[in-house]
Amino acid sequence: MDRNQVFNFSAGPSVLPEAVLIKAQAELMNYRGSGMSVMEMSHRSAVYADIFAETKARMKAALSVPDTHEVLFLQGGASTQFSMVPLNLLPEGGSADYAVTGHFSGSAAKEAAKFGAVHLAADTSEQKHTFIPAQAELSLDPNAAYFHYxxxxxxxxxxxxxxxxxxxxxxxxxxxxDILSRPVDVAKYGLIYAGAQKNMAPAGLTVVIVNKALAGHERPETPLMLSYQRMIDKDSMFNTPPCWCIYILGLVLEWLEEQGGVRGMEQIKRERARRLYEYLDNSALFTPNAQPGSRSDMNVTFRTGDPALDALCVSGAAERGLLNIKGHRVAGGMRASIYNAMPMAGVDALIAYLKEFEVEHHGK
Ligand SMILES: Cc1ncc(COP(=O)(O)O)c(C=O)c1O
Structure with a gap:
C-alpha cells in the first residue's frame, strides 16, 4: 500500500507527523555534517549532547515545566513506571491511592500492591470503564503517599x-x-509519566516529569536504574539513553511548535473528536462506548453491537487504507486513535467510510 493512501489509526506505536519522518530521512545518513547517523553516535559526544539538550529544552517549553520539576528520558515503557513510582514514592508501611478507570491504571494498582498498601480511590471495572468518576465520587485518603490516575x-x-x-x-x-495534546499545569503534579509511542516518538522512550522534592526517598533495595534521584543526578544518562527516540522526540516537538504548541494541538484534537463523536451519536448503527462527559479525544471507541459486523467494518476499513481500527481485545468493537499526528482528512475519510457502511448494513 502506498503511504499516501493510508490513514493509520493505531493506538500505539502510532502515526508520526509526516514532516518529522521526512526530516529524519533527510538526516539519516549524515546528521548535520557529522558523517554519522544519530543511531551511530556516542551519547556522550558533543553532537549528541546538543540533540539531547535541545529536546529536553523543547519538552520543558512545550509543557511550561517549572524549575521545581525535572524532565527525564527513561526506558522500560510506561509499564516500568508502575513499579518505579511505588519504589520511590511509597514509603514502607505507607499507603497510596489509585483510581482504577481502565486497563493500565488497574495494572499500575496491582503492581503497587506488591510494595505497600493500595487504596482504591475509585474503581469503574464493574461499569466496564465507560466513564470517569466525578471529584465527589473519589474516595480519598488524606494520608496517602500519592494519588495515581x-x-x-x-x-x-x-x-x-x-x-x-x-x-x-x-x-x-x-x-x-494524551500528553502534548493539551496544556497541563505541571506544578499541580508530583509526577507525570508517558510512554512515547503515541504522541511523542517511536517506542523505547518514557518521559517522566518529576517534582525534584519527591525524589531521593526511594527504598534502599531500589535498583539503580529505577531511582529517580539517580537519573536526575545523571541527567538521564546513568546508562545509554534511547538516543534515536530522543532525537525523534525533538523533531516532533519542533513540529508541534509549528502547529501552535499544545494550545494549537488542543484546538485541533477537539475538532477531530467532535466530528467523529457527532457522527457516532447520530448514527443508527454505531454506538460510542464512553459516556458523554468522559469521552477521550484521543481514542474513540465504538461498536455496532454485533461482533461479526464489527469485524466486517474493520476489514472493510483496512481495504480502504483506514488501518488499525479494531478495538483492543479486552474491549472489542472498534477504536480509532486520533493522536496529534492524525490529519483532519483522516477523520473525515473515516466518517465517510462509516456512513457508507451504515447505509449498506443498517437494518439488514
Ligand atoms: C495509558 C497507558 N499506560 C501504559 C501503557 C503501557 O505502556 P508501555 O507499553 O510503554 O509499557 C499504555 C500502552 O498502550 C497506555 O496506553
Whole structure:
C-alpha cells in the first residue's frame, strides 16, 4: 500500500507527523555534517549532547515545566513506571491511592500492591470503564503517599476532563496517550509519566516529569536504574539513553511548535473528536462506548453491537487504507486513535467510510 493512501489509526506505536519522518530521512545518513547517523553516535559526544539538550529544552517549553520539576528520558515503557513510582514514592508501611478507570491504571494498582498498601480511590471495572468518576465520587485518603490516575484510557476511550483535587497528596499521572495534546499545569503534579509511542516518538522512550522534592526517598533495595534521584543526578544518562527516540522526540516537538504548541494541538484534537463523536451519536448503527462527559479525544471507541459486523467494518476499513481500527481485545468493537499526528482528512475519510457502511448494513 502506498503511504499516501493510508490513514493509520493505531493506538500505539502510532502515526508520526509526516514532516518529522521526512526530516529524519533527510538526516539519516549524515546528521548535520557529522558523517554519522544519530543511531551511530556516542551519547556522550558533543553532537549528541546538543540533540539531547535541545529536546529536553523543547519538552520543558512545550509543557511550561517549572524549575521545581525535572524532565527525564527513561526506558522500560510506561509499564516500568508502575513499579518505579511505588519504589520511590511509597514509603514502607505507607499507603497510596489509585483510581482504577481502565486497563493500565488497574495494572499500575496491582503492581503497587506488591510494595505497600493500595487504596482504591475509585474503581469503574464493574461499569466496564465507560466513564470517569466525578471529584465527589473519589474516595480519598488524606494520608496517602500519592494519588495515581491515568489521564486517558487508551483501551476504553475515556479521558479525565478535570484534574483531581487531592489537597496535599501529590498527584501521579500516567499521560501516555494524551500528553502534548493539551496544556497541563505541571506544578499541580508530583509526577507525570508517558510512554512515547503515541504522541511523542517511536517506542523505547518514557518521559517522566518529576517534582525534584519527591525524589531521593526511594527504598534502599531500589535498583539503580529505577531511582529517580539517580537519573536526575545523571541527567538521564546513568546508562545509554534511547538516543534515536530522543532525537525523534525533538523533531516532533519542533513540529508541534509549528502547529501552535499544545494550545494549537488542543484546538485541533477537539475538532477531530467532535466530528467523529457527532457522527457516532447520530448514527443508527454505531454506538460510542464512553459516556458523554468522559469521552477521550484521543481514542474513540465504538461498536455496532454485533461482533461479526464489527469485524466486517474493520476489514472493510483496512481495504480502504483506514488501518488499525479494531478495538483492543479486552474491549472489542472498534477504536480509532486520533493522536496529534492524525490529519483532519483522516477523520473525515473515516466518517465517510462509516456512513457508507451504515447505509449498506443498517437494518439488514
Ligand atoms: C495509558 C497507558 N499506560 C501504559 C501503557 C503501557 O505502556 P508501555 O507499553 O510503554 O509499557 C499504555 C500502552 O498502550 C497506555 O496506553
Amino acid at each position: 491515568c489521564a486517558n484510557n487508551t483501551i476504553y476511550g475515556t479521558e479525565w476532563q478535570y484534574v483531581p483535587e487531592t489537597g496535599s497528596v501529590p498527584l501521579v499521572c500516567d499521560m501516555s496517550s
